[in-house]
Amino acid sequence: MSSPAVGIGASLAPAEKRSQQAQVAGAMSGFARETGALSAFRLESCIHCGICADACHFYIATEDPQYTPIWKVEPFKQAYKREASAFAPLFRLLGLKREVTADQLAQWQHLLFDSCNMCGRCSLICPMGIDVAALIEQARHAMFEAGLAPAELYQKAAHQQLTGQPESSAEPYRDQLLAIGQQFGVEIPLDKPQAEVMLCVPRTDIEHYPASVAALARVMQHLQVSCTFRSDGLVAENYGYYAGGMAWQRDISRRLIDQAIACHASILLVPECGHAYAALRWEAADLYGKPLPFRVLQVSEFLAEQLASGRLKLRPSGTGATTFQDPCESARKGGVNHAPRALMKAMGIELHEQKNHGGFSFCCGGGGGVLDIERAAPLRYRTMENKLREIDDTGASTFLTSCSDCRRTFDDAKTHFDWQKTPQSLLELIADNLMGAAPRT
Amino acid sequence: MDLLGFARGPALKLALAVFCIGVVWRIVGFGLLRIRLNRSRPRASIPRFLAEGLLAVGTRSWPHPEFIGRTGAGEALGYSYHIGLFAVVLLFGPHIAFLGSLLGLTWLGLTWPGLPSSLITVISVLTVTLFLAVLFRRVTNPVIRMLSNFDDYFSWIITMLVLATGLAATAHLGGPYQTLLALHILSVDVLLLWFPFGKLMHAFYIFPSRAINGALLARKGAIS
Numbered sequence: 001m002s003s004p005a006v007g008i009g010a011s012l013a014p015a016e017k018r019s020q021q022a023q024v025a026g027a028m029s030g031f032a033r034e035t036g037a038l039s040a041f042r043l044e045s046c047i048h049c050g051i052c053a054d055a056c057h058f059y060i061a062t063e064d065p066q067y068t069p070i071w072k073v074e075p076f077k078q079a080y081k082r083e084a085s086a087f088a089p090l091f092r093l094l095g096l097k098r099e100v101t102a103d104q105l106a107q108w109q110h111l112l113f114d115s116c117n118m119c120g121r122c123s124l125i126c127p128m129g130i131d132v133a134a135l136i137e138q139a140r141h142a143m144f145e146a147g148l149a150p151a152e153l154y155q156k157a158a159h160q161q162l163t164g165q166p167e168s169s170a171e172p173y174r175d176q177l178l179a180i181g182q183q184f185g186v187e188i189p190l191d192k193p194q195a196e197v198m199l200c201v202p203r204t205d206i207e208h209y210p211a212s213v214a215a216l217a218r219v220m221q222h223l224q225v226s227c228t229f230r231s232d233g234l235v236a237e238n239y240g241y242y243a244g245g246m247a248w249q250r251d252i253s254r255r256l257i258d259q260a261i262a263c264h265a266s267i268l269l270v271p272e273c274g275h276a277y278a279a280l281r282w283e284a285a286d287l288y289g290k291p292l293p294f295r296v297l298q299v300s301e302f303l304a305e306q307l308a309s310g311r312l313k314l315r316p317s318g319t320g321a322t323t324f325q326d327p328c329e330s331a332r333k334g335g336v337n338h339a340p341r342a343l344m345k346a347m348g349i350e351l352h353e354q355k356n357h358g359g360f361s362f363c364c365g366g367g368g369g370v371l372d373i374e375r376a377a378p379l380r381y382r383t384m385e386n387k388l389r390e391i392d393d394t395g396a397s398t399f400l401t402s403c404s405d406c407r408r409t410f411d412d413a414k415t416h417f418d419w420q421k422t423p424q425s426l427l428e429l430i431a432d433n434l435m436g437a438a439p440r441t
Numbered sequence: 442m443d444l445l446g447f448a449r450g451p452a453l454k455l456a457l458a459v460f461c462i463g464v465v466w467r468i469v470g471f472g473l474l475r476i477r478l479n480r481s482r483p484r485a486s487i488p489r490f491l492a493e494g495l496l497a498v499g500t501r502s503w504p505h506p507e508f509i510g511r512t513g514a515g516e517a518l519g520y521s522y523h524i525g526l527f528a529v530v531l532l533f534g535p536h537i538a539f540l541g542s543l544l545g546l547t548w549l550g551l552t553w554p555g556l557p558s559s560l561i562t563v564i565s566v567l568t569v570t571l572f573l574a575v576l577f578r579r580v581t582n583p584v585i586r587m588l589s590n591f592d593d594y595f596s597w598i599i600t601m602l603v604l605a606t607g608l609a610a611t612a613h614l615g616g617p618y619q620t621l622l623a624l625h626i627l628s629v630d631v632l633l634l635w636f637p638f639g640k641l642m643h644a645f646y647i648f649p650s651r652a653i654n655g656a657l658l659a660r661k662g663a664i665s
Contacts, residue, residue, distance in 0.1 A: 070588065
């Protein structure tokens with residue numbers, strides 16, 4: 001199940017002289033040392049009730065116990081208890097907690113990456129109140145240090161840390177962005193020395209949904225907000241976050257932070273990308289080492305603020321029955337639940353909620369980098385069936401989301417399952433229904 | 442010194458000492474670890490997210506409606522035997538006298554009303570039955586069986602011993618009362634000795650854990 005250990009040797013020096021077991025031991029002992037009071041408290045509080053399994057769509061779809069969320073951090077609990085807990089010497093002396101082995105950790109790669117979207121639904125069900133998703137994120141850090149981040153995530157994170165782009169492209173994203181502006185007849189504000197709002201863009205949108213990029217520019221232009229993209233901080237995604245490489249996550253966030261500071265932005269606007277929001281809104285300041293000197297807002301939040309202040313007026317969209325996919329990272333884990341609904345309401349949308357929606361929505365199945373992991377696809381499809389059923393059960397003809405990764409995952413499902421719905425961007429719908437703007441042809 | 446004298450004398454003193462020191466050490470242990478500052482800008486005000494954290498102590502006691510179909514029965518079973526345990530420990534006359542004396546409440550003239558012995562016996566039998574059901578679930582449910590380790594089973598055995606010996610002593614079943622009482626108190630001693638080392642510590646963790654998670658989620662404006 002484990003993928004080639006592409007990370008080995010890159011994150012610990014001089015790694016080439018160390019065996020994999022030594023590297024794993026180092027990573028686990030690092031995990032134990034790095035475990036702060038809060039994580040330790042979470043690890044210690046588990047009563048092994050197994051209730052978290054009932055929140056996880058991987059378990060619900062397969063009924064395979066290994067997908068129980070808290071089980072995904074089992075080796076890390078073992079390492080913490082052995083190395084850093086209050087009775088660690090006792091555990092070691094009596095051999096109650098064995099050292100985590102390289103083989104054991106390699107098995108856990110499937111559990112921590114392929115079968116976890118980091119969606120955080122498990123954190124809402126635990127009767128002890130444990131934030132299981134936060135523990136899984138920390139466990140991914142140790143997996144990265146042990147050289148066990150999946151190849152797809154590791155390589156994209158490495159590329160992004162180095163170049164600012166997760167992958168090479170025939171044309172630099174900057175040029176593609178300008179070309180999108182030309183294609184859609186909208187001015188792309190780029191590299192302005194000063195702006196109130198700094199924009200960034202999911203590379204998924206550049207590559208797959210250029211209309212979304214144009215929609216963002218069009219809405220900002222309509223609102224007459226001083227804004228700019230910056231060539232040196234364009235990409236919203238953060239593959240360091242997915243791969244578990246904290247230093248890379250920091251460096252990738254830093255590009256955007258530095259650019260936002262350079263253009264004196266008071267707002268860093270995160271586009272329709274769930275994990276980019278989590279990485280920038282809730283984690284970037286900690287990695288940066290101090291509070292960010294600007295606000296980080298998800299585009300729905302920003303537009304809902306504009307709506308509330310009367311600067312944004314929307315006309316009825318004329319869409320029929322509509323359902324909405326809440327991106328886990330912004331809705332459940334980030335609290336952006338009301339903003340997209342306020343915007344839909346302003347467009348007179350008849351919203352048909354899914355059985356599990358808002359903070360309780362099931363993940364699309366592609367979050368946490370799972371969409372990028374090729375070998376995870378069969379399990380992902382199996383897990384998605386429940387989600388697709390919930391969407392179909394709403395009877396809605398229009399399906400909206402505000403996350404380009406969700407959108408890509410559903411587009412992929414459309415092909416795989418011959419599914420009849422097409423996921424659409426809420427932002428694009430807004431751009432098409434700006435009051436006072438000429439309707440797009 | 443007879444067995445009863447040993448059980449409620451030196452054994453109890455030792456057990457209480459280990460219990461107190463162990464519990465304190467386990468909690469102090471967290472304080473020795475790094476406390477990370479959260480530097481992101483909170484969505485909610487400090488009083489608001491602290492209040493929501495406290496609220497989560499209560500709201501997390503029962504699953505959200507979205508989960509109840511899958512977890513309601515299991516949680517009901519869990520809470521039922523806990524309620525039974527609390528009723529027996531806190532509302533049985535001799536226990537009230539024992540706790541009053543142990544905690545110095547008797548000296549302060551403080552006490553609380555108990556339940557009739559016959560009702561306590563019924564509750565005890567029900568609790569033992571529920572406790573057996575919990576064990577059955579632990580060994581038959583694939584998820585719980587996989588998660589279970591020595592701590593889970595040992596904690597179950599010790600607690601069950603306390604319950605069973607207590608019932609036997611009250612009902613005068615299986616031997617002279619003095620011996621049964623001594624065995625009951627000895628099992629309590631073992632429970633106290635084990636308490637700080639295993640999962641029984643959740644008695645101290647549950648409310649702070651819910652409050653902390655609730656507050657941190659509320660800080661982000663997220664549902665808890």
